Amino acid sequence: MKRKKKFILLLLLGGALYFCLSYHFVFVGKTVKMLKKSELTLEYTFVNTKGRSNKALMKIDQLREDRIGDLLVDMGHMSEEEKEEFMVLYGEE
DSSP: OHHHHHHHHHHHHHHHHHHHHHEEEEEETTEEEEEEOSSOOSTTSEEEOTTOOHHHHHHSHHHHHTTHHHHHHHTTSSOHHHHHHHHHHTTOO
16 A cells, blocks of 8 residues: 555656646736746746846747747737737747
């Protein structure tokens, strides 16, 4: 029975790690939004927008590629035009 509990605990920890590798958790004020990552990595798993400009967030390649601009537009923190300007500025689209 002890071996079974260890195996289940190991599976749960592995699942939690895989979940963290798969998503960005973006804190926008008191709201937490999830963005699907384009590749499994622990970089930028937790991102706080407080005190960061839209430009600083859009400058990060991984976040930009994973569409943080769309999230900021949906949350009302950036206009669609601003997002397009940043995408052109950083060589996307």
